[in-house]
Amino acid sequence: MAVHTIRIGDLQRHLPVVPVSDDVSIAFLKLYGDTELLEVATAALADQLTDDADVIVGPESGGILLAHLLAQRTKRPCVIARKKVRPNMTAPLRVPVRTIGTAGEQELVLGEDDAAVIDGRRVALIDEVVSSGGTLQALLTLVGAAGGEVVQTLAVATEGERRPSVTSLVHLPVFTREPGDGAAG
Numbered sequence: 001m002a003v004h005t006i007r008i009g010d011l012q013r014h015l016p017v018v019p020v021s022d023d024v025s026i027a028f029l030k031l032y033g034d035t036e037l038l039e040v041a042t043a044a045l046a047d048q049l050t051d052d053a054d055v056i057v058g059p060e061s062g063g064i065l066l067a068h069l070l071a072q073r074t075k076r077p078c079v080i081a082r083k084k085v086r087p088n089m090t091a092p093l094r095v096p097v098r099t100i101g102t103a104g105e106q107e108l109v110l111g112e113d114d115a116a117v118i119d120g121r122r123v124a125l126i127d128e129v130v131s132s133g134g135t136l137q138a139l140l141t142l143v144g145a146a147g148g149e150v151v152q153t154l155a156v157a158t159e160g161e162r163r164p165s166v167t168s169l170v171h172l173p174v175f176t177r178e179p180g181d182g183a184a185g
Contacts, residue, residue, distance in 0.1 A: 008037070013037060015028055026175065032065070045066070049070065049154065056076055056124050057124070058081070059081045063126050066126045066127070088111060093109065094109050095108050095142045097135055098132075123150050131160055
């Protein structure tokens with residue numbers, strides 16, 4: 001299997017290059033289960049977090065660990081945009097989202113309690129990887145609907161298109177291949 005090597009601080013990881021369609025493969029970054037990488041990435045992102053941010057907001061599922069650890073490290077509250085309505089949400093804010101990593105349309109949801117945490121505050125968004133920008137756009141819309149203002153976007157990695165508006169630790173290429181050849185290139 002092909003791999004793509006990244007380095008964050010003194011830590012190196014070899015990411016498997018996996019297909020996401022007939023002609024596109026990506027270097028798959030997975031923080032779940034890699035506590036060392038998660039800690040190093042969170043510390044590096046905490047160093048880059050703007051003082052202007054009052055609240056940290058991350059999406060389910062890639063942003064959950066990062067948002068919680070970053071909030072803990074920086075002593076700020078955090079909110080998680082969920083992928084489905086939970087029983088405690090009586091009047092949730094809902095925004096559709098389409099991503100490179102998931103087939104079909106999904107949604108991101110905020111309950112009233114989380115929207116109240118965001119209302120009138122400056123927000124730093126955080127996610128594992130920013131690729132197509134679908135999740136990022138949905139988060140921007142959701143935070144705006146909750147009355148917050150996004151002042152920074154943080155990610156462990158950007159992927160494909162470079163995004164100067166995103167503070168990230170590494171950039172991952174998107175690999176194109178001929179349909180059926182199975183090789184990344």
